[in-house]
Amino acid sequence: MKLLDGKSCVITGSGSGVGRQAALLFAEHGARLVCADVNEEGVARTVDEVKAAGGEAIAVRCDVSQRADVEAAVAAAVEAYGRLDVMYNNAGVSSPMHPTGATKSFLEASDVDIDRLLAINVKGVLLGCQAAIAQFEKQDADGGKRGGVIVNTASVAGMIGWGGSLYGATKGAIVNLTRALAIELGPKNIRINNVNPGTMATSFGIGANGPLPQAMLDRMATLQPLGRIIDPSEPAKAALFLASDWAINITGIQVPVDGGVGAGK
Numbered sequence: 001m002k003l004l005d006g007k008s009c010v011i012t013g014s015g016s017g018v019g020r021q022a023a024l025l026f027a028e029h030g031a032r033l034v035c036a037d038v039n040e041e042g043v044a045r046t047v048d049e050v051k052a053a054g055g056e057a058i059a060v061r062c063d064v065s066q067r068a069d070v071e072a073a074v075a076a077a078v079e080a081y082g083r084l085d086v087m088y089n090n091a092g093v094s095s096p097m098h099p100t101g102a103t104k105s106f107l108e109a110s111d112v113d114i115d116r117l118l119a120i121n122v123k124g125v126l127l128g129c130q131a132a133i134a135q136f137e138k139q140d141a142d143g144g145k146r147g148g149v150i151v152n153t154a155s156v157a158g159m160i161g162w163g164g165s166l167y168g169a170t171k172g173a174i175v176n177l178t179r180a181l182a183i184e185l186g187p188k189n190i191r192i193n194n195v196n197p198g199t200m201a202t203s204f205g206i207g208a209n210g211p212l213p214q215a216m217l218d219r220m221a222t223l224q225p226l227g228r229i230i231d232p233s234e235p236a237k238a239a240l241f242l243a244s245d246w247a248i249n250i251t252g253i254q255v256p257v258d259g260g261v262g263a264g265k
């Protein structure tokens with residue numbers, strides 16, 4: 001069964017990690033994709049992999065902090081596929097780091113660090129929601145019934161005091177944006193939900209300098225009640241469910257994919 005058969009979807013941050021896995025999975029489920037990322041090489045590779053697996057995708061260079069780029073990604077979906085059905089705002093960056101790779105403390109974060117995190121993790125999602133909603137409303141030819149779907153990647157760090165205060169503040173903003181927009185957009189049949197991963201060994205944060213040694217992966221696994229490393233394909237599966245009609249009556253929720261980290265807090 002194909003959960004997104006023929007649906008036109010934009011996935012930001014799909015040049016790597018969760019976004020790439022979501023692109024592969026959404027395409028396997030019949031979605032027609034615009035893969036958007038600031039990393040042109042990464043997103044071109046994603047599109048190649050989607051096509052090699054028989055899927056449909058185009059690559060768009062997009063910095064989610066720039067309104068024109070985000071609007072252009074949505075416009076690319078409309079041009080290629082005639083409409084937009086799903087906007088997956090997934091691009092994000094980790095807590096600021098020292099050149100050594102150590103995470104900066106809250107007090108060490110500079111204005112540049114703070115502005116960058118807010119611009120990508122918060123403004124990027126706000127712009128993605130605005131561009132998608134504007135398009136959903138434009139294509140809504142039958143009296144506000146068609147609607148559309150937004151999925152955001154927030155983080156378990158947006159739900160509990162864990163994973164860094166500055167990063168957590170940006171992800172917490174998305175948690176509450178989603179709740180508020182769900183109420184506002186429900187009557188327009190636009191659903192919005194979040195996938196909230198725990199720590200993954202992607203190129204994000206601690207994995208920025210390449211694959212992590214097995215001993216470190218084993219240590220990361222022990223930090224979670226389930227004791228398993230979270231693979232980026234796992235939040236992608238939650239995103240697929242939320243994007244699909246299987247979640248037709250679900251809006252405004254947080255789906256943690258965190259090995260249970262948030263359960264005890």
Ligand SMILES: NC(=O)c1ccc[n+]([C@@H]2O[C@H](COP(=O)([O-])OP(=O)(O)OC[C@H]3O[C@@H](n4cnc5c(N)ncnc54)[C@H](O)[C@@H]3O)[C@@H](O)[C@H]2O)c1
Nearest residue numbers: 013015016017018038063064091092155199200202203204
């Ligand atoms: N890795 C983790 O531990 C973790 C935990 C919780 C939540 N998350 C969230 O998951 C999402 C995906 O992260 P990931 O782990 O796959 O990391 P990743 O680094 O593998 O992927 C993130 C992608 O976003 C892209 N990106 C960065 N800035 C961008 C911008 N300005 N415009 C467009 N694209 C941009 C990057 O080029 C990259 O391809 C992020 O929102 C992140 O905050 C990650």
